[in-house]
Amino acid sequence: MNSKDILTQDEIDALLRPVKSNNFSVKENKKPEKYRNSFQKKISGKDVKKQEWLSKSSVPITIKAAGTEMRMQDILQLDQGDVVKLDELFNKPVHVLVNGVLFAYGELLLTDGTPSVLLKYIMQKAEQIKD
Numbered sequence: 001m002n003s004k005d006i007l008t009q010d011e012i013d014a015l016l017r018p019v020k021s022n023n024f025s026v027k028e029n030k031k032p033e034k035y036r037n038s039f040q041k042k043i044s045g046k047d048v049k050k051q052e053w054l055s056k057s058s059v060p061i062t063i064k065a066a067g068t069e070m071r072m073q074d075i076l077q078l079d080q081g082d083v084v085k086l087d088e089l090f091n092k093p094v095h096v097l098v099n100g101v102l103f104a105y106g107e108l109l110l111t112d113g114t115p116s117v118l119l120k121y122i123m124q125k126a127e128q129i130k131d
Contacts, residue, residue, distance in 0.1 A: 006082075063117055064095040065108070093120060 066086040078084070093105040094117055106117035 059099040061103075062097040062100075063106070064097060066092075 068084060068087045070084070094108060095102055096104040096106050096117060096119065102123055104119045104122045106119045109116045109118050
């Protein structure tokens with residue numbers, strides 16, 4: 001691993017401090033009910049049974065906030081406690097993946113102190129891509 005890829009203690013401390021930048025903000029969402037079910041569509045009577053069956057199914061949901069690329073030789077040298085710098089800025093919308101497929105773009109929030117995502121744009125079927 002190159003020395004430029006390793007963070008200094010000052011950089012690590014800066015990452016651990018609360019964020020107070022104009023580039024990134026986490027908003028406290030006090031009224032999540034306002035957004036609940038805002039994107040659900042009404043379904044016909046014959047589709048109700050399908051919805052009941054599907055509503056009992058579980059699929060993995062992944063929130064992708066940022067990423068980077070590293071050479072394999074650098075990845076193999078990583079140890080517990082190492083810090084990996086990310087290329088992307090945190091002020092970009094997060095990607096919401098459902099079962100590995102891009103489903104929506106969202107905004108990071110805190111809801112009652114718990115990290116959450118406000119769905120800002122739900123992809124149309126033709127736009128969905130496997131990540």
